[in-house]
Amino acid sequence: xxxxxxxxxxxxxxxxxxxxxxxxxxxxxxxxxxxxxxxxxxxxxxxxxxxxxxxxxxxxxxxxxxxxxxxxxxxxxxxxxxxxxxxxxxxxxxxxxxxxxxxxxxxxxxxxxxxxxxxxxxxxxxxxxxxxxxxxxxxxxxxxxxxxxxxxxxxxxxxxxxxxxxxxxxxxxxxxxxxxxxxxxxxxxxxxxxxxxxxxxxxxxxxxxxxxxxxxxxxxxxxxxxxxxxxxxxxxxxxxxxxxxxxxxxxxxxxxxxxxxxxxxxxxxxxxxxxxxxxxxxxxxxxxxxxxxxxxxxxxxxxxx
Amino acid sequence: xxxxxxxxxxxxxxxxxxxxxxxxxxxxxxxxxxxxxxxxxxxxxxxxxxxxxxxxxxxxxxxxxxxxxxxxxxxxxxxxxxxxxxxxxxxxxxxxxxxxxxxxxxxxxxxxxxxxxxxxxxxxxxxxxxxxxxxxxxxxxxxxxxxxxxxxxxxxxxxxxxxxxxxxxxxxxxxxxxxxxxxxxxxxxxxxxxxxxxxxxxxxxxxxxxxxxxxxxxxxxxxxxxxxxxxxxxxxxxxxxxxxxxxxxxxxxxxxxxxxxxxxxx
Numbered sequence: 232x233x234x235x236x237x238x239x240x241x242x243x244x245x246x247x248x249x250x251x252x253x254x255x256x257x258x259x260x261x262x263x264x265x266x267x268x269x270x271x272x273x274x275x276x277x278x279x280x281x282x283x284x285x286x287x288x289x290x291x292x293x294x295x296x297x298x299x300x301x302x303x304x305x306x307x308x309x310x311x312x313x314x315x316x317x318x319x320x321x322x323x324x325x326x327x328x329x330x331x332x333x334x335x336x337x338x339x340x341x342x343x344x345x346x347x348x349x350x351x352x353x354x355x356x357x358x359x360x361x362x363x364x365x366x367x368x369x370x371x372x373x374x375x376x377x378x379x380x381x382x383x384x385x386x387x388x389x390x391x392x393x394x395x396x397x398x399x400x401x402x403x404x405x406x407x408x409x410x411x412x413x414x415x416x417x418x419x420x421x422x423x424x425x426x427x428x429x430x431x432x433x434x435x436x437x438x439x440x441x442x443x444x445x446x447x448x449x450x451x452x453x454x455x456x457x458x459x460x461x462x463x464x465x466x467x468x469x470x471x472x473x474x475x476x477x478x479x480x481x482x483x484x485x486x487x488x489x490x491x492x493x494x495x496x497x498x499x500x501x502x503x504x505x506x507x508x509x510x511x512x513x514x515x516x517x518x519x520x521x522x523x524x525x526x527x528x529x530x531x532x533x534x535x536x
Numbered sequence: 537x538x539x540x541x542x543x544x545x546x547x548x549x550x551x552x553x554x555x556x557x558x559x560x561x562x563x564x565x566x567x568x569x570x571x572x573x574x575x576x577x578x579x580x581x582x583x584x585x586x587x588x589x590x591x592x593x594x595x596x597x598x599x600x601x602x603x604x605x606x607x608x609x610x611x612x613x614x615x616x617x618x619x620x621x622x623x624x625x626x627x628x629x630x631x632x633x634x635x636x637x638x639x640x641x642x643x644x645x646x647x648x649x650x651x652x653x654x655x656x657x658x659x660x661x662x663x664x665x666x667x668x669x670x671x672x673x674x675x676x677x678x679x680x681x682x683x684x685x686x687x688x689x690x691x692x693x694x695x696x697x698x699x700x701x702x703x704x705x706x707x708x709x710x711x712x713x714x715x716x717x718x719x720x721x722x723x724x725x726x727x728x729x730x731x732x733x734x735x736x737x738x739x740x741x742x743x744x745x746x747x748x749x750x751x752x753x754x755x756x757x758x759x760x761x762x763x764x765x766x767x768x769x770x771x772x773x774x775x776x777x778x779x780x781x782x783x784x785x786x787x788x789x790x791x792x793x794x795x796x797x798x799x800x801x802x
Contacts, residue, residue, distance in 0.1 A: 281649050282648075282649075283645065283648060303651055306650050306651045311646075311649040315642055316642030317643060317646075318643060319566075319638070319643060322566065326566055326569065329562070330562055330563065330566045333558070333562035334559050335651060336651075377650070
């Protein structure tokens with residue numbers, strides 16, 4: 232059952248279509264990623280889900296409720312961590328947890344929650360004195376304190392060091408394992424690939440792809456990457472034949488180490504090996520890999536690396 | 537195709553819900569704690585007005601009865617003036633930067649995603665600053681009474697009415713500053729400018745009662761000039777003039793309406 236349904240949502244600011252007909256639905260229990268470059272309309276989209284913005288057109292439903300018209304009921308089902316939001320500078324962690332717990336009809340006990348998020352030793356620390364990672368963990372705690380069915384996490388790991396980021400990823404997986412659906416906004420491929428069950432790639436206000444991480448990679452042109460150092464320099468006609476192999480999207484000329492890179496599909500591999508044999512060329516340091524989600528993303532959003 | 541009806545999971549309040557503190561109370565308690573952690577605001581609102589009164593009392597001439605003040609002393613005039621100073625400080629120096637920072641830092645937005653409206657936060661802050669004004673008024677009155685034998689207000693109900701109206705005026709002016717300034721920095725700048733003007737009209741440098749005639753008539757139409765006159769009249773035993781009370785009330789209503797119309801939540 233879809234817990235979040237976003238249907239043809241549009242939002243225009245000063246004549247610019249920030250969100251231009253976005254549709255997706257999030258199934259209960261999944262981690263759903265919204266991936267896209269900065270300024271693609273990710274945050275505006277989730278703000279419509281949170282009821283912070285009213286779409287110009289289209290509909291949003293959270294558990295069948297309208298986030299604007301049924302704002303009160305939606306806030307009890309949906310916990311949010313906002314991009315660039317803070318708390319009162321001199322509020323302590325404990326006070327923040329108690330305060331936000333008082334907002335909900337049936338909150339979870341904040342003590343085990345704080346312990347799970349590693350905040351139990353910071354309870355008397357004021358918000359302004361927390362590190363970036365601790366602030367983010369506190370915001371995760373506040374998003375979970377009302378015992379929500381869904382949490383929206385917007386650029387949760389931006390600005391965290393790699394260690395804190397990995398710790399946060401573990402927390403997000405634990406949230407999902409606890410039965411809470413996660414809507415995750417990110418611009419980190421690695422994060423999306425590691426965490427998300429499905430990803431909507433948003434670019435310039437539109438969903439350009441929606442699939443599992445593996446599916447997105449398959450969708451990208453030239454998803455199979457063959458790299459090798461030829462035992463002798465390939466001539467012009469050789470390269471033409473290489474480019475003409477089935478499924479080849481591109482052939483990158485030799486780099487400084489003499490490595491040639493061919494972007495193709497699974498169908499490219501066998502004819503490629505046959506061609507090398509026919510040309511009498513040995514492929515040194517031959518590697519056949521899948522493209523990364525990074526490259527798939529750049530391909531899907533039409534951006535240059 | 538079968539249609540699936542989506543029903544919202546019922547959010548039945550837990551058995552402990554009734555015993556727990558209401559959100560509005562919780563917000564007020566949290567904001568009170570935060571308010572008490574601002575030594576700067578506490579000093580300027582709570583301590584400074586009383587301190588000013590003590591220092592002025594060191595001037596011997598201020599403790600002598602003067603015929604042109606109707607047999608009152610300068611120090612007598614400075615009790616209501618010091619109280620007005622506390623209100624102006626709380627309303628336009630202390631409060632606007634707090635509220636604009638709450639907006640600027642996304643604290644109001646964060647609260648919008650909970651079942652509690654962010655207006656609870658603004659309400660708590662306004663209430664706290666109002667309470668601080670009244671607390672400071674009590675302190676100034678006590679200090680004036682014990683240190684310099686300043687008589688308690690002769691017309692107490694009229695005095696209290698003028699006092700409450702003046703607090704409301706200071707808070708609505710502060711709220712209007714929050715509404716028209718985009719950042720905490722701008723609120724501080726606008727607040728400082730307004731602060732000087734309001735201190736002058738309240739009579740901090742020169743009591744309204746001894747201002748030259750034409751200047752006094754102008755100052756009397758400002759919120760704190762009118763409040764100063766109303767408080768002084770009630771202090772010396774008569775019911776404050778309705779025209780003065782009316783002017784304060786009118787300013788309060790006008791600025792309050794303007795503030796709520798223009799306030800941006802994000």
